[in-house]
Amino acid sequence: MSDLNKSTLLEIINLIKLKKISSLEITNHFIKNIEKSKNLNCFITTCFEKTIKSAKDFDAKKDFSGLLSGVPLAVKDLFCTKNTKTTAGSKILSNFIPTYESTVTDNLWSEGAILLGKLNCDEFAMGSSNETSFFGNTINPVGKNLVPGGSSGGSASALAANLTPATIGTDTGGSIRQPASFTGTVGLKPTYGLCSRWGIVAFASSLDQAGPMTKNVEDCALLLEAMSGYDEKDSTSINKKKENYSKNLNPKINGLKIGIPKEYRVENMPKEIDGLWKKGIDILKNSGAKIIDISLPHTKYALPTYYIVAPAEASSNLARYDGIKFGYRSIKGKNLIEMYENTRGEGFGDEVKRRVLIGTYVLSSGYYDAYYLKAQKVRRLIKNDFDKCFKGVDAILTPSTPSSAFKIGEKSNDPISMYLNDIFTVPVNLAGIPAISIPAGHDSKGYPLGLQLISKALDEQKILNLAFAMEKSIDFKQSFNRWWE
Amino acid sequence: MDKEKFDYYIKTEKNNWEVVIGLEVHAQVISASKLFSGSSTKFGAKPNTQVSLVDSAFPGMLPVVNQYCIEQAIKTGLGLNAKINLLSIFDRKNYFYADLPAGYQISQYKNPIVGEGEVTLDMPYGSKKVRIERLHLEQDAGKSIHDMSPDNTFVDLNRSGVALMEIVSKPDLRSPSEVNTYVKKLRTIMRYLGTCDGNMQEGSLRADVNVSVRKKGEKKFGTRCEIKNVNSIKFMEMAIDTEAKRQVELLESGKNIEQETRLFDTKKNETRSMRSKEEAHDYRYFPDPDLLPLEIEHSYIEKLKKNLPELPDQKKKRFIKKFKLTPYEANVLVSEADTSKYFEEVIKDADIKLAKNWIIVELFAVLNKKNLDIKDSPVSPKNLSSLINAISSGEISGKIAKKVFEMMVESGDEPSKIIKEKGLKQQSDPKELEKIVLKVLESNSDKVSQYKSGKEKLYGFFIGEIMKASSGKANPKLVNDILKEKLKNDQKS
Numbered sequence: 013m014s015d016l017n018k019s020t021l022l023e024i025i026n027l028i029k030l031k032k033i034s035s036l037e038i039t040n041h042f043i044k045n046i047e048k049s050k051n052l053n054c055f056i057t058t059c060f061e062k063t064i065k066s067a068k069d070f071d072a073k074k075d076f077s078g079l080l081s082g083v084p085l086a087v088k089d090l091f092c093t094k095n096t097k098t099t100a101g102s103k104i105l106s107n108f109i110p111t112y113e114s115t116v117t118d119n120l121w122s123e124g125a126i127l128l129g130k131l132n133c134d135e136f137a138m139g140s141s142n143e144t145s146f147f148g149n150t151i152n153p154v155g156k157n158l159v160p161g162g163s164s165g166g167s168a169s170a171l172a173a174n175l176t177p178a179t180i181g182t183d184t185g186g187s188i189r190q191p192a193s194f195t196g197t198v199g200l201k202p203t204y205g206l207c208s209r210w211g212i213v214a215f216a217s218s219l220d221q222a223g224p225m226t227k228n229v230e231d232c233a234l235l236l237e238a239m240s241g242y243d244e245k246d247s248t249s250i251n252k253k254k255e256n257y258s259k260n261l262n263p264k265i266n267g268l269k270i271g272i273p274k275e276y277r278v279e280n281m282p283k284e285i286d287g288l289w290k291k292g293i294d295i296l297k298n299s300g301a302k303i304i305d306i307s308l309p310h311t312k313y314a315l316p317t318y319y320i321v322a323p324a325e326a327s328s329n330l331a332r333y334d335g336i337k338f339g340y341r342s343i344k345g346k347n348l349i350e351m352y353e354n355t356r357g358e359g360f361g362d363e364v365k366r367r368v369l370i371g372t373y374v375l376s377s378g379y380y381d382a383y384y385l386k387a388q389k390v391r392r393l394i395k396n397d398f399d400k401c402f403k404g405v406d407a408i409l410t411p412s413t414p415s416s417a418f419k420i421g422e423k424s425n426d427p428i429s430m431y432l433n434d435i436f437t438v439p440v441n442l443a444g445i446p447a448i449s450i451p452a453g454h455d456s457k458g459y460p461l462g463l464q465l466i467s468k469a470l471d472e473q474k475i476l477n478l479a480f481a482m483e484k485s486i487d488f489k490q491s492f493n494r495w496w497e
Numbered sequence: 498m499d500k501e502k503f504d505y506y507i508k509t510e511k512n513n514w515e516v517v518i519g520l521e522v523h524a525q526v527i528s529a530s531k532l533f534s535g536s537s538t539k540f541g542a543k544p545n546t547q548v549s550l551v552d553s554a555f556p557g558m559l560p561v562v563n564q565y566c567i568e569q570a571i572k573t574g575l576g577l578n579a580k581i582n583l584l585s586i587f588d589r590k591n592y593f594y595a596d597l598p599a600g601y602q603i604s605q606y607k608n609p610i611v612g613e614g615e616v617t618l619d620m621p622y623g624s625k626k627v628r629i630e631r632l633h634l635e636q637d638a639g640k641s642i643h644d645m646s647p648d649n650t651f652v653d654l655n656r657s658g659v660a661l662m663e664i665v666s667k668p669d670l671r672s673p674s675e676v677n678t679y680v681k682k683l684r685t686i687m688r689y690l691g692t693c694d695g696n697m698q699e700g701s702l703r704a705d706v707n708v709s710v711r712k713k714g715e716k717k718f719g720t721r722c723e724i725k726n727v728n729s730i731k732f733m734e735m736a737i738d739t740e741a742k743r744q745v746e747l748l749e750s751g752k753n754i755e756q757e758t759r760l761f762d763t764k765k766n767e768t769r770s771m772r773s774k775e776e777a778h779d780y781r782y783f784p785d786p787d788l789l790p791l792e793i794e795h796s797y798i799e800k801l802k803k804n805l806p807e808l809p810d811q812k813k814k815r816f817i818k819k820f821k822l823t824p825y826e827a828n829v830l831v832s833e834a835d836t837s838k839y840f841e842e843v844i845k846d847a848d849i850k851l852a853k854n855w856i857i858v859e860l861f862a863v864l865n866k867k868n869l870d871i872k873d874s875p876v877s878p879k880n881l882s883s884l885i886n887a888i889s890s891g892e893i894s895g896k897i898a899k900k901v902f903e904m905m906v907e908s909g910d911e912p913s914k915i916i917k918e919k920g921l922k923q924q925s926d927p928k929e930l931e932k933i934v935l936k937v938l939e940s941n942s943d944k945v946s947q948y949k950s951g952k953e954k955l956y957g958f959f960i961g962e963i964m965k966a967s968s969g970k971a972n973p974k975l976v977n978d979i980l981k982e983k984l985k986n987d988q989k990s
Contacts, residue, residue: 092557105556112550114557211557217786246559247788325786328589331600332554336652348650352593375591375781384783 016041017494021083021178021231028082035082035126038177039067042084042128046175051496052151054170056089057097058129066126078124079238086176088167089130090137091117091222092211096127100213101135101145101163104333104340104359114211115243116180116222123238128176132166135361136330137187137215139163140433143424144363151420152195154459154492158417161191161433167225168195172490178226178235182212184219185318186413186437189449192225193412193462196451196490198232198479199225201437203469204444205250208243214329216322217248219441229450229480233257236472250470260473263481266300268474271405275311276436278414284455285411292409292452292463295485296478304405308397313390314439319431320374320387321442326364327371333359366427395443402468407475410436412449412462436464446472450479451488458491503622505672506713507745513713514748516741517721518676518706519668522683523661524693525637525701526569532636532660533560533603540699544653552658554598559787562587566660567791569692570610570634571801573662576686576808577629579614581798585633587788591781596639596652604663606782609633610791616666616686617810618678619828627679628667637661656700662693668707668718673734680704680730681832685809689834703728708740710748719744720754724761724768736761740768812837820849829857835872842878847885855881859899863906875909876902884912892916893923894973925972927979933971934979937962948984956980 016038019027027033043060063084070082092098092110099105113121121127134144142150142165150165152158153173160169164181168191171179181188183201192199200223207222214220224235237257243249272293277286293303335341335355342354360368374383401408414435423430440447446469449462463482465475507514531538534551551558574581588606611632618625639657643650664683670676684695684702695702704727709719724740727733739761744754758777759768784790807815809831816827816837830853831837843852860881864871876884884901887893893901893916904915916922924930937959938945948955963976 098556100556108556110555110557112555209557210559213556214787245561247561248786324783328591328601328781328783331591331593332556332598334593334595334600336595337553337598338555348595372781375783377779377781380781380783 017045017174019177020227022234024083024177025080029076035067035070035084036064038082039063039084039126039128042174042176045173046129048497049170049173049175052153052169052173052175053148054132054150054166054173054175055086055129056099056101056132056145056147056166059096059127060129062096063126063128070124070126075124078122079234080120081124082126083124083177084126084128085120086128086131086167086170086179087117087120088133088164088179088181090133090182090213091180092213093117093127093130096130098130098213099147100137101133101147102360102364103146104355105213106146106340108339110211112211115208115245116212116239118211119239119241120180125238131164131170131176131179133181134163134165134187135364136213136326137163137182137184137220138326138363138367140186140190140430141418141420141423142166142191143420144361146361149420151496152417153494153496154195154417156495157419158459159194159420161194161413161417163187163191164199164225165191168192168197168199171195171197171225171227173494173496178224178231180222180235180239181225182215182220182222183437183441184215184221184322185441186434188223188225189412189437189447189462189464190433192449193451194417194460196460196488197225197227198229198448198450199223200232200236200448200472200476201440201446202236202240202472203250203446204441205248206240206446206470206472208241208246208249210243210245216325217329218325219318219322221441229448229476229483230258230261232448232479233261233476236476252470255473257473257476261480262477263299263484265296265478265481267302268406268478269302269304269404270296270478271304271306271401271408273306273308273311273401273408273410275308276410278435281411281414282416282455285414285461288452288461288463289409289411292482295482296409299481299485301478306401306405306408308394308401308439310390310393310397311439314394314442315431315435317387317390317394318434318438318442319370320383321391323367323371324375324384325371327368327375330360330364330368335359363427391442394439398439398443398445398466398468406467407471407478408466410464410466412436412464416455416457416459416461440466445469446475448475448479450483450486452482452486453488454491460488460490503620503674505674507710507741509745509749511749514710514741514745515713515715516671516737517668517709517711517718518670518672518737519721520664520666520670520676520679520707521705522664522666522680523703523705524573524664524683524687524695526566526634526660526662527692527694528563528566528569528660530563531658532563532566532634534658536658538659542655544651544655546655548654548657552598553654554600560603560785562788562791563660566634567610567793568801569660570632570662571793571798572690572805573664573687573692574611574614574632575798575802575805576690576692577611577614577616577632577664579629579632580612581793582608582610582612583793583795584608585610585791585793587634587785587791588782589785590635592778594638594641595650596641596654596657598639598654598657602636602638603785603788604635605633608790610793616679616682618675618682619824620675620678625675627669627675630665630667632662632664635661635663668709668721673737676706676733676737677730680733682809685832689806689808697729700728704733706733706736706740708737708744709754710741710744719748720756722754722756722768723758725758725771727761732761732763735763735766736768739766743768806834820844820853822853826853826857833871835870839871839874839878843882843885845882847882848889851885851888852881855885855902859902875907876905877909880905880911887912887916891923891925891972893921894969896973897921897923897969900969921970923972924967924970925975927975930967930971930975930979933963933966934976934983937966938983945984956984959984
């Protein structure tokens with residue numbers, strides 16, 4: 013069965029469909045892997061009894077009508093799962109068991125998938141290293157002392173370590189693409205509104221978007237197809253017909269125009285990253301794509317804009333965690349205000365508090381115009397940059413991150429350098445457009461690095477096709493053995 | 498009429514102080530479900546039984562706007578002769594409180610759904626225009642119950658998320674009675690439109706009252722205080738009077754008014770400081786990212802406009818013109834849509850003059866006494882119409898009609914049935930009446946002599962005796978004619 017650790021999602025689906033393996037057998041395989049992975053700390057919650065029961069139920073019925081029939085999947089612990097604890101990586105929700113299922117996970121189960129467990133993440137998805145989780149940091153299987161990135165770090169590590177055949181994350185400023193890049197996996201942030209936000213613990217509502225994290229591009233197309241779709245319960249959901257991404261996946265990309273933005277050539281970027289970027293450009297050229305130099309002049313304002321808009325929304329979104337209705341409540345405090353203060357003081361970690369403070373500040377009367385309103389205007393300019401460029405190019409190629417995975421603790425006392433990690437991913441969220449990160453190679457330390465392909469809104473098929481073509485030429489291979497077992 | 502007579506001033510030895518009032522009326526939208534969730538809005542349910550995951554702000558829950566509430570707000574805006582904004586935005590108003598589950602209220606701040614409008618008040622001194630500044634939609638909060646336990650506060654979220662319209666007036670009101678008329682007028686308009694039931698006992702209509710004072714003739718407004726959440730018209734009037742006097746007292750003793758939010762204590766009839774300007778919340782308004790801007794098509798507004806019912810002002814004009822009512826009568830009859838409907842039903846085939854008097858005097862007295870709405874009146878419009886026709890045709894006298902009416906109220910029966918069963922038909926046979934008249938005159942010959950010698954007051958006595966003798970059924974007009982004739986004849990003889 014050691015083969016299974018090399019199998020992709022699609023291969024596992026086919027093995028089950030061809031009855032070469034039962035849902036229970038594949039489920040037990042991943043459970044065994046998970047049980048041996050305590051060192052990685054990928055899971056916050058497992059629910060093996062339920063998982064096994066679901067697998068047995070599937071094997072009894074053998075209903076293959078779904079896209080993900082009989083496949084066990086672990087998901088980021090930001091998705092509310094009915095009757096299974098959902099923590100968002102926070103102490104304040106450490107005892108929260110939803111009575112409802114998020115639309116996106118519900119879509120997965122409707123396609124025949126089975127919940128394998130809930131994956132670690134930065135607290136309320138605020139972080140780039142998975143170090144802000146109340147449940148301890150997740151380790152990157154690439155190296156014992158490495159962070160997996162964040163906030164979907166548990167998802168990325170679990171996927172890379174074969175604790176789940178594929179997974180889903182959420183991406184507010186790079187939380188899918190950056191950990192994908194750090195772990196040598198594929199991650200896609202869809203167009204804002206393609207996947208419903210209903211039932212996902214909110215961080216920054218105008219930026220949050222769920223997306224697939226997989227071993228390769230084919231899996232990514234399939235999982236995106238399964239999880240996306242219009243949802244009337246989310247007012248920002250896009251009402252359009254479901255796309256058949258996996259069937260339409262096509263590596264023929266000749267004639268497509270690819271933009272290379274000069275603003276992404278940042279100072280102090282490691283040579284290896286620049287090298288990989290060039291390699292990516294060559295691959296696209298060789299496949300018949302046309303390379304065009306472009307400019308996204310407001311790129312430098314993206315990070316400061318993001319760090320106003322996201323905390324502002326977060327400060328309001330997190331007001332509901334007050335100890336009154338659900339979640340953690342401090343037993344200290346003589347009155348309502350003290351109960352609030354103690355509950356939130358004890359229930360939230362430092363990074364969350366930092367962002368709630370920033371958000372509260374930028375929305376305060378007298379500061380609103382200078383910060384929040386200004387940031388919204390700049391956000392519009394950033395979007396306009398992309399709109400303008402996409403009149404001339406089909407997609408944009410950039411590095412996914414300015415560095416490879418860093419060491420645990422290396423940046424945790426320096427929030428600004430931590431925030432800089434998202435410099436290439438954040439503009440995409442601000443513009444509401446889709447982007448995919450695919451593994452492009454390794455740096456001199458042997459750590460994976462990713463390249464990012466960006467397209468205009470709802471052009472997911474195009475970047476999937478481009479990524480598919482590049483993937484074939486790059487032929488990325490993970491370099492680690494299963495050292496944690 | 499002389500307006501001076503009705504001017505409302507706080508008069509002191511030194512000055513006459515004018516009171517300036519602006520109102521923020523919170524009107525609950527008539528809608529089966531809440532503004533952003535499908536939960537029921539029914540009043541009086543057990544605590545926390547009408548609460549969805551959205552209303553209680555569970556993680557990952559999202560609001561979806563209830564289109565019917567939008568329609569209701571637009572209709573109300575049209576009823577207030579106001580501008581409907583084609584683009585409006587829902588904002589979050591952030592503050593912490595136990596009965597505000599999300600930690601923010603979804604409201605409209607900079608871009609309300611309805612802009613400037615106008616309401617006309619009928620005051621004893623003529624009509625007065627009150628300008629509306631805006632109308633916006635917002636969610637209600639839940640209810641904190643502090644008096645059920647000494648150690649705990651209980652929270653009922655049934656009201657959490659119910660749609661409210663906040664109707665903000667300009668500071669155009671000048672007296673408690675104008676406020677009274679204004680709130681009643683808003684209520685009437687909304688009840689005509691079916692957008693708010695105006696039920697103050699159930700909290701469907703409440704107001705924040707802004708009060709300031711200035712010396713008569715002064716152009717500049719004084720510093721205002723806002724009295725929060727006053728839930729009856731009577732209390733609004735009391736609160737304004739009390740607050741204005743408090744402000745005048747402060748100013749005359751050389752002190753300043755602090756801009757602040759105050760509470761009205763209905764038991765002590767006083768206002769108390771709730772929080773000062775410095776303590777005012779910073780609500781950190783910003784557009785709710787969970788909701789898209791609300792865009793309304795012009796054609797949609799036109800469609801709603803076309804289907805609006807006749808509004809009180811229009812109806813009043815029509816009643817005055819078509820039915821020759823006085824403005825007072827028209828006002829009374831249009832103040833409730835059901836009343837005007839009742840009136841129009843009655844006059845379909847009955848005399849208008851009699852009908853309006855019977856409704857305004859007799860019917861209203863009964864309804865008031867029995868505390869009934871006109872639509873639950875024991876006397877149906879058709880039966881009242883028959884009664885009036887019985888009077889007009891001379892079948893019964895006005896006096897007997899009152900008796901018949903009383904019985905109609907008790908039994909709900911048709912007047913014809915009562916008249917027949919009780920034998921109340923008017924005696925209109927001249928020969929029969931003559932007999933009665935002669936009999937009365939005969940048995941009171943002494944009084945007849947006195948009458949003849951000039952004591953003409955006795956005429957009423959004779960009428961009374963005749964009516965008594967006929968058990969009240971004698972046709973008064975005929976009796977009058979015959980009696981006059983007989984007394985005259987006697988004089989001649």
